[in-house]
Amino acid sequence: MNQRLYAAACKGDVEALLELLREDPLILFTATLSTSDTPLHIAALLGHNEFAKLAMTHNPKLSTEFNRYGYSPIHVASLKGHLQIVKDLLNIDEELCVLRDNCEGRTALHCAAIKGRIDVILHLLSCRPESARELTFKGETILHLVVKNRQGVQIMKPLISILGELNLVEDHINCVDEDGNTVLHLATYTNQYQIIKVLLRDTNVNVNTVIADGYNASAISEMNNNASSSEFDNKNTIGEMIKQAQSLQRGGSSDQAHGVLITTTNANSGRNEEQIVDVVNSHGAAATAKAILNLPGGIDREQLQSNPMHITADQLNKVRSFLVFDAGCFFISVTTIFVVTTLPYIPSVYWLHFNLLAAGAVIGSAGLLFQNVLVLATNDHLADVAIKGGLVSSVSTIVVAIIVRLLISKKFWSVIGKACSKRRDLNT
Template sequence: MENLLYEAALEGSLPTLLELLQRDRLILDKIDTNSFSESPLHIAVLLGHVDFVKVILSRKPELAREVDSITRFSPLHVASLKSTSTNYVEMVKVLIRVDPDMCLARDVEGRNPLHLAAMKGRIEALVELIRARPLAAYAVTIWGESILHLCVKHNQLEALKLVVEIMDDPNSLSAKDEYGMTILHLAVADKQIETINFLLMNTRVEVNALNTNGYTALDILAQSRRDMKDLDIADSLRSAGALKAIEMQSSVPGVIGPIRTQFVPSITQLGHIKPLRWQKTTKKENWLTRKRDSLMVVASLIATMAFQAGLNPPGGLWQDNDPNTGSQANNNSTVPHLAGTSILATHDLGNYSRYLAYNTSSFIASLSIILLLITGLPFKRRFFMWILIVIVWVAITTMALTYRVSTLVFTPKEVERTVTRVIQYAVVGWCIVMGLLLLGHTIRVASNLFKKLKNLLGKKRRPSPLVYSTNPEF
């Protein structure tokens, strides 16, 4: 009999259900004693048999409180997950009418039906569930995640907007999970730029909240994988007043925070302490971070341009095959060529070789910069950063030379001399500017190295410092 009941639930067969109830009025009461992990109500809800569910609940409404033995899902949990159609939304309404307190029921991970509906973006079901038990929207999982955390974690922006509008609670917006992560931390870590903009422009989310590691949302962005969205996200965060943790420490006079113990002097060092050294270190790190970000953007743009220029050389590509040679080629007034090869290479191999050499140099230089920046090498000194900047200069200069060859190819013979002269003057001026910059920075780097070497030699010759007594009577 019980097996027949489960088969009827699979098929959603009302005649079979009614027949079984006539044959055994206690068949629904015997469900608790069987060996199945799910009740027939779970199965009917899962498959969307609304009429079948209504009949079962009319005979035994207590089944709405039953949970399966594995995930601890109630029928309302199942309906909330599956509410992708009007049929399932109706199922949610039926179950809520029978027992609205099941909105508060928790599965093995501490999630209630509202959590599951938010994770899947089931907007209509979410409205019904919150309307039935608003308190369920404030519950958290065993990991300390609120319904807002789950919306962001599963990238459900519409569900997030709905819950934020209904709850209207600043404390929920700044709530933290087990790891101290707010919803802004999660959105930044996952590069959800639309969610970030919504939170910053339409809510009162705390932009400088710290997680358990002491990181703000801006710190999370700096430590995450590189992405084309990074600049937009950083601009949005900065516009909203976001700071890095180290900047927050430096903004409070006299408070150094976690790095304070690194600069507590011993009595033998009092004559050599440089005040506010940590502020200088902060400025240096900020400078290096900005330089790295700028170099990544510039190198990416140059690599894109060089790649496109390599695939589309000046003059285009031959579209047909013409393997004629000798007198046949002269009669047809064409040059032997193959489809897909460069027209410029066929007519002017010298210019094509120069074009290809300049463009390839620019492409390789920009790829080298990208590779060095994403490999995680510790470019935390200005000397290494200057090396990267010099490589960028090489990439930009070779890109300018590529442009020069391209314009010469496009220019008609009648005005070629005049245009060539103008381009030559421009290139010479450009090379002079780049040379002066390179010379200036080289002198600066050499000067810094000389000063460090001089200080190092001076320390070796300097007598050992006096050791002060620690006796209080001193």
């Protein structure tokens, strides 16, 4: 680069640039031949607004040149937080919003997020809201970069608010990078308490997402020895917050976890609710077993066992239906107890597989025990019919409950809507 041009760019000397342009109108074009840092890069780095505007006016193609670090001028201006230069560059070409650098595949928005330049972020999103969907070569969103570079809650909170206004929060909050990490995983790894608090309180972040190593956020917090949050004047640990939200998401919709209050009282309340469910279902399982001893319709158990031919077909059908539904209720009660007491505390996908095997063993053993009770209380035929019918009815009930849960889930309909949109796009 011409030494006089370099000196003018470093100083932001507009008059010197005008003089050079009078001497050589092509000086801004030839400047890119000998060095990777153009005068526009230097002006963007140092914040010389007027110089940068004049340079890009005389040679707009300077805005798409990359320096030795792989950055274009808008990347440099976004990293440094020079808003006016960013505005002037976008006035020339709004497509610069989605221009990627040559190293990490970052856009200007990614660069602004790395340094926490919230005013630059606001302007970039106002020009091209869809630019927020761009990912780096490592699959990172702007939220990933905010957490990785520890920009703190003062950037994360307004950024989530902005994305919410643009209906883009769902696209970001549960997005995983190339390592399978969501924003929550990264914040948990680095014990960023305030970030985690905002994510759990203000978004529908999925606390049960498992990364490639087989760990969810709760397991990561345990590996970090449940780092205390006392320095933030809060007695709860990160692990307790995540487990509380995890329990809510296991027990209901993700909307229940949205807006979760991070307090000890609420955590105890969640555990009390689990205990109530356990007690109710335990009584339900016991009641189904006790009901066998008191068959409906005035039927005598001893007569049913010793001389079943004296029982009418109508009475037999009633007994059969009663026993099938009784067995179904028993299986549902046992399954519910197991789910409530174990699933909220599963730290990884490997433990999930182990618990599923254990669930099969427990429920199978309970079924055999219940069948033996039925044989003693009635006869072999009715016991077999009741167990088979009970299993079918309980599985059918669980499947219907899952389908209903999906149908009322916003995320389910969001996925369906995106699929339909893609199909329409392909057809057109």
